[in-house]
Amino acid sequence: MTTIRLVRGDITRESAEAIVNAANSSLLGGGGVDGAIHRRGGPAILADCRKLRAGHYGKGLATGKAVATTAGDLDARWVIHTVGPRYSQQEDRSDLLASCYRESLRVADELGARTVAFPAVSAGIYGWPIDDAARIAVETVRKAETGVEEARFVLFDEKAYQAFARQVD
Numbered sequence: 371m372t373t374i375r376l377v378r379g380d381i382t383r384e385s386a387e388a389i390v391n392a393a394n395s396s397l398l399g400g401g402g403v404d405g406a407i408h409r410r411g412g413p414a415i416l417a418d419c420r421k422l423r424a425g426h427y428g429k430g431l432a433t434g435k436a437v438a439t440t441a442g443d444l445d446a447r448w449v450i451h452t453v454g455p456r457y458s459q460q461e462d463r464s465d466l467l468a469s470c471y472r473e474s475l476r477v478a479d480e481l482g483a484r485t486v487a488f489p490a491v492s493a494g495i496y497g498w499p500i501d502d503a504a505r506i507a508v509e510t511v512r513k514a515e516t517g518v519e520e521a522r523f524v525l526f527d528e529k530a531y532q533a534f535a536r537q538v539d
């Protein structure tokens with residue numbers, strides 16, 4: 371059984387075995403939580419990302435997938451980068467968002483990470499309505515077959531925290 375915990379705060383201040391990054395397919399950084407993770411985690415994370423791009427991930431990381439790097443100076447062993455889908459009113463991309471959580475947990479299992487901190491993937495720059503993003507996140511983690519003992523959602527603002535709290539209560 372995976373315990374779900376909610377925390378309000380900055381994910382770059384968390385201590386966890388793995389911290390999930392809401393990245394983009396370039397893996398080379400961006401704004402939002404991605405920018406914050408690279409800033410606080412330091413250049414070792416980007417160096418690892420560049421190695422991934424030079425190797426198996428020459429075309430980048432596809433939406434819904436996940437891959438791990440060092441966590442650099444963060445209080446974690448790994449950063450798991452995942453690429454959320456942009457929200458679309460024309461197309462239902464929920465399964466791609468669910469896939470981000472499934473794939474992140476799968477990578478965490480491969481690494482042997484027991485505690486994983488997640489941001490609300492796709493709920494910022496990628497425009498996903500927070501209630502729907504929270505529902506998909508919590509449902510997917512609840513259903514996952516994983517050895518991860520604690521999945522911690524780290525929500526940056528009160529609105530996101532409350533949206534997740536409604537799913538967990």
Ligand code: AR6
Pocket residue numbers: 379380381382392393394399400401402403404405406454489490491492493494495496497498524525526527530
């Ligand atoms: N800690 C926790 N949550 C945060 C933090 C933080 N330090 N900073 C932002 N959030 P976003 P996306 C929240 O935009 O929507 C980047 O440029 C934020 O309030 O970081 O998946 C990437 O490179 C929101 O609830 O990610 C991609 O191009 C959630 O994290 C693109 O943005 C996700 O917001 C990805 O967009």
